[in-house]
Every structure is written in structure tokens, then in C-alpha cells.
Amino acid sequence: MYGALERSRRLQRVDDQPVWSVVCVFTARSARRQGLTVALLRAAVAYAREHGARIVEGYPVEPSGPDTPDAFAWRGTASAFRQAGFVEVLRRSPTHPIMRYVLAEP
Numbered sequence: 001m002y003g004a005l006e007r008s009r010r011l012q013r014v015d016d017q018p019v020w021s022v023v024c025v026f027t028a029r030s031a032r033r034q035g036l037t038v039a040l041l042r043a044a045v046a047y048a049r050e051h052g053a054r055i056v057e058g059y060p061v062e063p064s065g066p067d068t069p070d071a072f073a074w075r076g077t078a079s080a081f082r083q084a085g086f087v088e089v090l091r092r093s094p095t096h097p098i099m100r101y102v103l104a105e106p
Helices: 003-007 036-050 078-083
Strands: 020-022 055-058 087-091 097-102
Touching (some): 020 036, 036 055, 078 097
Antiparallel strands (some): 055 097, 087 097
16 A cells, blocks of 8 residues: 555545556656656566556556646656556546556456
8 A cells, every 4th residue: 555645635546456556657858758658667567467466557647738847747647558558447637547457357
């Protein structure tokens, strides 16, 4: 359990399913826009699978426009999560979806 998620009104639990959480995917400016985030997310899913996870959850930002500063995307972007195979399961805020990659059904 990650306390910051439990206390967040936007990102608190979707349901009672146990999840592994990706809470940060910030990359250096020189490494951005090269597909590194998608590769990191896929590696995180593979690692979680190898260690028995059934659901991997992420909390990216949905940029409000092309001028959104990169510094606000430290949790990753929704588009990168989609490219890595995650699907949106809930959105309590216009710019903060909760996304999941289901490895095994409960």
C-alpha cells in the first residue's frame, strides 16, 4: 500500500483488487520523446508479472494541451500508458486518469 495514493481524492483505490503501482516515470530532458517511457512501462509490467502481480496500475497525467510543461508529467502521460497496453479504468479529474494493465483476472 502506498500511503500517498490512499490519501489522494483523485487517485485512491478503484476497488479492492491488489495492484502494483507505477507512481513515477520521470526521464531526463535529453531522453524524452524517444519512446523510453513506453519501454520503461513495459519493463515494469514484465517485472511485476515475473513477481506474481495480477494488476499493474498507473496514474499518469492527461496534458491539457501541447504547452503543458514536461515537469508536470512526472507520473508519465496517458498516451504513453496506452501505448504500453494500459487501459483507463476511472477518471475522477479531467487530467488524471487511473489506468490498468491486467495480467491475470481475479
